Amino acid sequence: MRQRTIGKITVGAIGLGAMPLSIEGRPDERRAVATVHAALDAGVTLIDTADSYHWHAGERGHNELLLARALRSYGGDTSGVLVATKGGRGRPGDGSWTVTGTPGHLKRAAEASAGRLGVEAIGLYQLHKPDPAVPWAESVGALRDLLDAGTIRAAGISNVTTAEIREAHAILGAGLVSVQNRYSPAVRTGEPELRLSESLGLAFLPWSPLGGVSRSALDGPPGPAGAGTVFHRIAAERGVSPQRIALAWLLARSPAVVPVPGASRPTSVQDSARAAETELSEAELARLEAAPE
Structure with missing residues (x-):
């Protein structure tokens, strides 16, 4: 697979968003593990998780524990896999999401995540979302402390503005290696970030990178060339899925981009991984650069 860099670490250009393996509607563990293994077989070496990726109350860290089991049971070499986790959000079990960005919480959360992942130091730890009740510098300062303590090797921030990126960079310096914001065919407001x-x-890690492109096309043949968005039309012309076209378009946006599409089936992650080798023509890119249709 084509490679990209996050800080000093080289990863496959397409990552795996592991959230669908643990939230509402999640697959059974056998299929979840098979999905992770299929990703690794396809050359994926970045796996994105968070301590809040779970379904029911009382199962915080479900996704981290699942990934740890999947990596242990994989038959191949996993030494080059970067598991990026996040802290600062919670799920009380009623479908809602909370935000807690106090330094004490973030430090405890990172230590707990390291334990669930079974690592001495987390390869990449990202602050999941700014807490409006906590000064941004204090939350980012907790990442600085975690770096200094060796609990994490690199830091990232998520769901942030340009001003927050600049402030975090001033505090963390080379310790800050990634920004994870929403960016997709349907949501392009993250261009300044x-x-x-x-x-x-x-590195810029788009979350929900397939927004605006239906997953249903993965389960059947491409539709007629005149159907759906321009992503669907180009996909039909090429005989591939619109998801693959969407991810190839994101990779073409910038060498800093490493998309992390979610998946809950081996076939889905295998298709996403093929986007790393999908080269779009200048004419196709020009069509895709237009506003979503």
Whole structure:
């Protein structure tokens, strides 16, 4: 698979968003583990998780524990796999999400995540979302403390503005390696954050990168060339899935981009991984650069 960098670490250009393996509607563990193994077989070496990726109350860290089991049971070499986890959000079990960005909480959360993942130091730890009740500098300062303590090897921030990126970069320096914001065919408002990340040498990890492109096309043949969005039309012309086209388009946006599409089936992650080798023509990119249709 084509490679990209996050800080000093080289990863496959397409990652795996592991959230669907643990939230509402999650697959059974056998299929979840098979999905992770299929990702590794396809050359995926970045797996994105969070301590809040769970379904029911009282199962915090479900996704981290699942990934640890999947990696242990994989028959191949996993030494080059980067598991990126996040802290600062919670799920009380009623479908809602909470935000807690106090330094004490983030430090305890990171230590607990390291324990569930079975690692001495977390390869990449990202602050999941700014807490409006806590000064941003204090939350980011907790990441600095975690870096200094060796609990994490690199830090990232998620769901942030350009001002928050600049402030975090000033506090963390080379310790800050990634920004994880929403960016997709349907949501392109993150362009300023993408360009700032690129200029600062930070990886940009789009979450929900397939927004606006239906997953249903993975389960059947491409539709007629005139159907759906321009992503669907180009996919039909090429005889591939629109998801693959969407991810290839994201990779073409910037060398800083490493998409982390979610998956809950081996076939889904295998298709996503093929986007790393899908080269779009200048004419196709020009069509895709237009506003979503």
